Amino acid sequence: MSKGNFKEELKKIRAFAFDVDGVLSNPKVFLSPEGEMIRTMNTKDGYALQYAVKRGYPIAIITGGRTESVGLRFSNLGIEDIYLAASDKVRDFEHFRNKYGLEAEEILYMGDDIPDLDVMTRCGAPCCPADAVEEIKSVSTYISHIKGGEGCVRDILEQVLRLHGRWLDGEAFTW
DSSP states (O other): OBOSSHHHHHHTOOEEEEOSBTTTBOSOOEEOTTSOEEOOBOHHHHHHHHHHHHTTOOEEEEOSOOOHHHHHHHHHTTOOEEEOSOSOHHHHHHHHHHHTTOOGGGEEEEOOSGGGHHHHTTSSEEEEOTTOOHHHHHHOSEEOSSOTTTTHHHHHHHHHHHHTTOSSSGGGGOO
16 A cells, blocks of 8 residues: 555655564564574565665664674675664664765655654655554555565565666576
8 A cells, every 4th residue: 555656755765774573574573592582584575685785775774673693684685784772763764864875755664663653754755564553554655565574575675676677687686
């Protein structure tokens, strides 16, 4: 579902920022015997993330999660801007924005729960998975038909790259 002329907003997008829990990972987590949260993530989201990085899009991961495995997962996909233990997501969003000289309206942010609300009211294209909380859905200009951790990130990345004419070129066939 999209509100207004969402495709026009997507044309302006030059960078992406994503929450992890409930967006890139399934909302259900497992706990190790040591108390570490074990998340599951969608490989199609991973493919789309590394492909967008190859195509030159800056990507930020902004999460309240603290586990090293989360940082390692996204670092292995080529993402450099990983904000773990983000207690102030707006501060991290602004750091990312300033680092690349971006205007807020040039950044798409996808979140799913209350800690994402402030960032989503500042970015150019607030998006969320199908199973986001109502407060997040109410500020989102696009609600994916896909749930968090099941490919909603691939959904939005593919839409933007297709709109920009940057989906499925020669680099698309290598990992």
